[in-house]
Amino acid sequence: MKNKKILIVEDEQIIAENLRLILNEYGYNFVDVAMDVEETEAFFKNTSYDLVLMDINLGETSIIDGIDLIKILLQEHSFVYIYVTANADKKTIDKAKKTSPVGYIIKPFIKTSIYANVEMALSTLNKQQVFNHSYKGRKQQILISDIAYIAADGAYIKIITLDNKTHFSRKSLLDFYDEFPEMFIRVHKSNLINKHHLQSYSSQIVKVNNEDIPLGRMYKQNFLDQIKDLSFL
Known part of the structure; x- marks a missing residue:
């Protein structure tokens, strides 16, 4: 795991170094x-x-905090993250936990705490859910967290990932949803969205990965119920 790529986001240079x-x-x-x-x-x-x-x-000049920045980054990238902060109040923790971090370290910290949290966080990378399938004789493996949305396409489903690549599978929308119900929301008879990549919505449209997807009338209430605890920009 020592070859993993890590980014520190910290506005105080001494702490960052x-x-x-x-x-x-x-x-x-x-x-x-x-x-x-x-x-x-x-x-x-x-x-x-x-x-x-x-x-x-992230400092007085920043218009957003680190939690909101994480939400923005997750719309286009897949990674695990730990909050390292002096904020231990209930309001901040409640906001942070809605983004499902793999760790939360309070400043001032000790190096063994950093090491333990980083090791535990990186160990989860090997346990991420994946979708394995074959299409036209080619075996494919897709990280579930990388899927933006899924669309029915005749006898197939189209799986669109965050990098805008399209993968095809013979699995049905219903079968896919039954396998990963905690990650996806049915918004239309022909569409599932990854709720963690939801950007915005209106009465008739949801936006995921900068794509407008129709919100069907019969699916609207379930959609609203499932996003109650989500926090996004």
Whole structure:
């Protein structure tokens, strides 16, 4: 796991460098540091990270906090993340837990706490749910967390991933939903969406991965019920 790519997002340089040194000491050598939202987005344009250590308070000049930044990044990227923060109040923790982090470290921290949380977080990468199937003799494996939405297409379903690639499968929408009910919402007779990649919605449309998908009238109430506890921009 020492070859995993880690990004530290921390607006205080001394803390950021301390985290980097701790990770280097434990053998993690691919570690980048971003000081703000713009640097974070720039790093993600060039690198696919396995783990992000995210500060929640990104400074007085930042218009969003680290939790909101995580939600933005997850719309286009797949990674695990740990919050590293001085915020231990109930309101912040309640907001953070809605994004399902794999860890929450309170500052000031000790290096063994960083090591333990990072090791546990990276171990989950090997346990992520995958969808295995064959299409025209080719075996394919897709991370469930990378799926944006699924659309019925005659005898097949089209699986659209966050990188806008389309995969085909003979599995039905219903079979797929039954296998992964905690991840997907039926929004139309022909569409399932990954609820963790929901960007916005209106009375007739949901937006996922920058695509407008129809929200069927008979599916609307169930959709609203399932997104009650979600927090997104």
